[in-house]
Amino acid sequence: MATMNISLPDQMKSWVEAQSINGRYSNASDYVRDLIRRDQVRSEKIANMQRLLDEARASGISDDTMDDIWKRVRTRAGIQE
Template identity: 45%
Template sequence: MATMTVSLPDPMKEWIEAQIKKGEYASASDYVRDLVRRDRARRGQELTIEELRQLVADARASGIGTRSVDDLFAEAERMVGARGRLRE
């Protein structure tokens, strides 16, 4: 395993130490590894600009929708709820 030295402002260092004292993490290295894993997972879920442009183009090409705003919001809430369950 490689070693890396990182300089942090005192408030950040104190934050990490507090997380360790709470028992959230075993060490500062454990905390940083968790941050890196979470960031990698988050970035893996991001869409590229081209993917977003394609989604907009597809939406425009599909024409005017027939579903109500209430139906659309209900579907969005179901999707968000499903994503939350997948992360747990």
């Protein structure tokens, strides 16, 4: 495992250290690794949402009315009107 040194303001350093003191993390490195993992997941979700938005924009504008769309949704869900 590689080592990385970072500089933090005193307030942030205290916060990181407190996360390991309260028992949720075994040390500051565990806390920072968890933050990075969460940020990676968040970034993947944002990228996926952007991809979906791009696909939606590229699909064009529908001529269907909202009633048409809801009927199609109800039919797919097996809901009778």
